[in-house]
Amino acid sequence: MARWQIVVVAALALVGAYILLDGGRDGILGGDMAGSIPDPYYLELKAADVHNPDDVIRYSSSIKGYSADLSVFERAAFYEWYFKSHGFDVSFAYAEDFAGTGNDHLWLLVKNQKGEVIEVDPSFSAVGGRSMVPLDPVYTRYDREYMDIFEAMDGLGRDRLAWWKDETASNVRDENVLVTEKERAQRMAEA
Numbered sequence: 001m002a003r004w005q006i007v008v009v010a011a012l013a014l015v016g017a018y019i020l021l022d023g024g025r026d027g028i029l030g031g032d033m034a035g036s037i038p039d040p041y042y043l044e045l046k047a048a049d050v051h052n053p054d055d056v057i058r059y060s061s062s063i064k065g066y067s068a069d070l071s072v073f074e075r076a077a078f079y080e081w082y083f084k085s086h087g088f089d090v091s092f093a094y095a096e097d098f099a100g101t102g103n104d105h106l107w108l109l110v111k112n113q114k115g116e117v118i119e120v121d122p123s124f125s126a127v128g129g130r131s132m133v134p135l136d137p138v139y140t141r142y143d144r145e146y147m148d149i150f151e152a153m154d155g156l157g158r159d160r161l162a163w164w165k166d167e168t169a170s171n172v173r174d175e176n177v178l179v180t181e182k183e184r185a186q187r188m189a190e191a
């Protein structure tokens with residue numbers, strides 16, 4: 001049997017064992033899809049060039065279609081998970097009264113090695129924005145910064161951020177888990 005076939009068989013065996021042991025009731029990595037946050041939440045996916053602003057745009061664009069049915073807050077959390085799982089230094093920015101509209105809003109702050117911040121608003125069109133990477137100074141004014149999903153859930157509530165309840169978004173996570181497990185099995189086979 002070829003080495004790659006052994007890796008594939010090992011990866012499938014790991015996933016199959018997990019589903020059997022877990023009963024398949026909670027998705028690929030556990031976490032009650034009806035509400036509980038998946039565990040582990042962040043993954044160690046293929047690292048992006050986190051110091052290249054173009055990668056922020058590229059990664060933003062790559063998951064846009066998977067977030068179409070998410071609310072503004074869920075979408076921000078989905079993008080934060082994806083960015084952080086790819087090695088970006090990302091946090092949430094929250095404004096209680098965004099741009100004087102009377103509505104609250106949540107977007108992302110992506111920091112590079114120099115400490116420069118790129119604002120990313122996955123829901124820019126819902127608030128009248130022109131770009132997912134806005135240049136409007138309103139994005140520099142926020143009431144609270146949350147460093148990760150756990151802080152954001154404490155401050156804003158789990159239900160407002162629970163993108164993992166959405167089947168399409170959850171499938172993206174599950175697919176990335178399978179890729180991660182396959183890569184892990186391949187490394188083990190090579191060792």
